Ligand code: ADP
């Protein structure tokens with residue numbers, strides 16, 4: 001983890017308190033259309049350094065689109081997103097933001113023709129200018145941390161889904177991002193390996209990483225999230241601490257959703 005991220009936290013009587021109350025991500029009046037289809041409707045959200053936000057909602061509600069806008073994998077037509085002080089609507093900020101925001105996808109998206117080690121060293125060498133030796137040292141430490149050091153020479157196709165997803169997390173972390181985005185990281189996994197990926201994510205959360213996680217794992221949301229955000233039909237409808245979100249959701253649409261997933 002980056003030193004900056006760790007130093008943004010301090011321990012006070014066993015409780016993590018963000019030193020900075022400046023948001024690291026600020027989404028302002030975000031609107032996006034696919035053709036005529038209005039998929040994000042005036043979305044506003046702030047994330048403080050070290051916060052973990054879990055995004056839930058029915059399929060098609062705009063969760064993926066929202067987090068893909070945060071590192072500009074998707075364009076948007078109105079509003080603004082500021083990441084660590086960089087405004088995404090300014091084109092020159094894009095490479096910076098892409099480096100600072102790590103992303104993990106449902107389908108892993110590893111490079112199939114490269115070894116695990118090469119997958120994790122490629123971007124730091126190309127985009128951060130790390131030497132081969134430094135990139136390898138960093139990759140080895142990260143693979144160790146996600147519990148996969150012994151698989152470094154294998155190709156993605158030789159690994160289980162859970163192992164591939166842990167490699168994908170190590171690959172994202174190798175860029176030393178300030179923020180990690182996860183888009184349903186366990187949805188494509190066999191049930192017996194979901195836990196090993198959630199454990200890695202829990203570890204990251206405990207170390208103070210700022211995280212936005214789209215997931216249907218309500219146990220993870222309850223346990224790890226500082227806030228649960230509920231989206232439905234392109235609108236961000238609730239933004240509450242997990243105890244309130246699960247215990248006393250305000251809206252009928254939220255109650256209906258929860259009655260279906262819990
Ligand atoms: P979620 O992740 O919550 O399931 P998405 O963000 O993937 O929802 O999708 C939001 C809406 O945008 C859906 O109605 C979906 O069909 C539509 N959509 C997503 N991607 C595209 C695309 N590339 N082109 C057109 N419509 C899209």
Ligand code: MG
Nearest residue numbers: 063064065184
């Ligand atoms: Mg999605």
